[in-house]
Amino acid sequence: MSVPSSASQVRPGDETRPLPLQMAPRRRGKPPRHFADLSADERVASVIEAGEKPFRAKQLATHYFTHFTSDPDEMTDLPAATRAALAETMFPQLIRPTKVMEADGGTTVKTLWHLFDDAKVESVLMRYPNRTTLCVSSQAGCGMACPFCATGQLGLTRNLSTAEILEQVRAAFRALDRGEIPGGPARLNNLVFMGMGEPLANYKAIMETVRALVAPQPDGLGMSARNITVSTVGLVPAMRKLADEGIPVTLALSLHAPDDDLRSELVPINTRWSVDETIDAARHYYEVTGRRVSIEYALIKDMNDHGWRADLLGKKLNARGKGWVHVNPIPLNPTPGSIWTASDREVEDEFVARLRGQGIPTTIRDTRGSDIDGACGQLAAEEDDE
Ligand code: SAH
Numbered sequence: 416m417s418v419p420s421s422a423s424q425v426r427p428g429d430e431t432r433p434l435p436l437q438m439a440p441r442r443r444g445k446p447p448r449h450f451a452d453l454s455a456d457e458r459v460a461s462v463i464e465a466g467e468k469p470f471r472a473k474q475l476a477t478h479y480f481t482h483f484t485s486d487p488d489e490m491t492d493l494p495a496a497t498r499a500a501l502a503e504t505m506f507p508q509l510i511r512p513t514k515v516m517e518a519d520g521g522t523t524v525k526t527l528w529h530l531f532d533d534a535k536v537e538s539v540l541m542r543y544p545n546r547t548t549l550c551v552s553s554q555a556g557c558g559m560a561c562p563f564c565a566t567g568q569l570g571l572t573r574n575l576s577t578a579e580i581l582e583q584v585r586a587a588f589r590a591l592d593r594g595e596i597p598g599g600p601a602r603l604n605n606l607v608f609m610g611m612g613e614p615l616a617n618y619k620a621i622m623e624t625v626r627a628l629v630a631p632q633p634d635g636l637g638m639s640a641r642n643i644t645v646s647t648v649g650l651v652p653a654m655r656k657l658a659d660e661g662i663p664v665t666l667a668l669s670l671h672a673p674d675d676d677l678r679s680e681l682v683p684i685n686t687r688w689s690v691d692e693t694i695d696a697a698r699h700y701y702e703v704t705g706r707r708v709s710i711e712y713a714l715i716k717d718m719n720d721h722g723w724r725a726d727l728l729g730k731k732l733n734a735r736g737k738g739w740v741h742v743n744p745i746p747l748n749p750t751p752g753s754i755w756t757a758s759d760r761e762v763e764d765e766f767v768a769r770l771r772g773q774g775i776p777t778t779i780r781d782t783r784g785s786d787i788d789g790a791c792g793q794l795a796a797e798e799d800d801e
Pocket of ligand 1: 608711713
């Protein structure tokens with residue numbers, strides 16, 4: 416990966432020269448329309464348009480969402496003569512795995528996907544003793560320009576379509592179902608929008624994705640909304656809109672600093688919506704949905720890990736009530752080119768202790784996959800082929 420020189424020069428205490436925020440994508444081409452992009456009614460309409468009987472829509476949905484397949488050879492309940500053509504129309508190949516990396520004895524798997532226009536994204540599947548979690552990408556690259564995040568250094572190539580996101584999920588369900596991940600056949604329990612991209616900047620597609628994730632099989636994947644986490648830099652109007660959707664997904668807010676001066680440097684969108692406005696929107700989400708919000712806080716040595724910042728964070732959260740929020744500090748995963756590093760262990764412990772001391776539930780997030788650059792903030796699929 417080539418890292419812009421401004422990123423490699425960023426140092427704690429230095430004057431930083433951040434990348435500009437990028438709200439509009441560089442590319443506008445749309446991927447082909449796919450079955451997973453369609454509502455239930457549209458699925459029926461497109462099957463009819465393809466010259467088939469309406470009930471075929473349900474058969475296709477069952478293949479896709481219950482058996483995780485789009486391969487006509489596996490669709491033996493469809494007429495042999497038209498099966499291949501129908502599958503080709505309904506399930507154009509949108510994502511192609513070009514590199515698979517494993518860690519933790521094969522229970523952490525990072526996949527690099529090439530999209531129809533050669534844009535690239537990554538997803539990471541993590542299997543734990545009693546649960547499975549997939550981290551998906553919602554955009555190719557990201558326009559939010561956070562200087563400590565590998566994806567943030569790429570800029571935004573384009574939004575993913577609903578089906579491009581759902582295809583990452585289907586691949587994970589399929590691998591688990593077919594017993595390809597050590598530990599025997601399993602289901603996917605948790606999904607986090609913590610791969611590449613800012614999910615709330617691709618609002619329509621991620622909401623359609625969420626609807627398909629929670630719809631019961633065979634119309635969707637039958638996941639539980641509370642096991643789906645949407646992580647955001649804090650796009651305040653979109654956070655408020657999300658609260659009104661009536662789907663109680665878990666909201667994670669990437670705060671990283673409790674004061675505007677530092678947060679504007681670490682999370683540049685803070686220049687548009689301040690720390691207080693952002694925390695208010697998180698609190699609003701809790702009030703409307705009853706879902707406890709997670710605050711993400713990457714601990715960066717000598718940057719944002721001071722005791723007084725833990726105290727200020729606790730104070731700002733408690734000022735808005737008790738029991739509505741918990742904090743997930745994450746030791747910084749160093750990214751290529753940046754000399755920022757994770758906080759020392761004692762500093763991390765002190766940070767956690769101060770938050771807990773104020774009565775705020777605080778748990779350190781694990782950094783699984785860091786050795787294959789698959790941990791939070793490390794996803795940086797290269798833009799161009801070398
Ligand atoms: N754009 C969304 C989701 C993608 S990143 C967001 O920012 O929330 C998922 C999480 O990883 C975010 O909390 C992000 O701030 C964090 N992260 C980014 N770079 C990181 C790094 N180098 N080390 C640790 N966490 C990082």
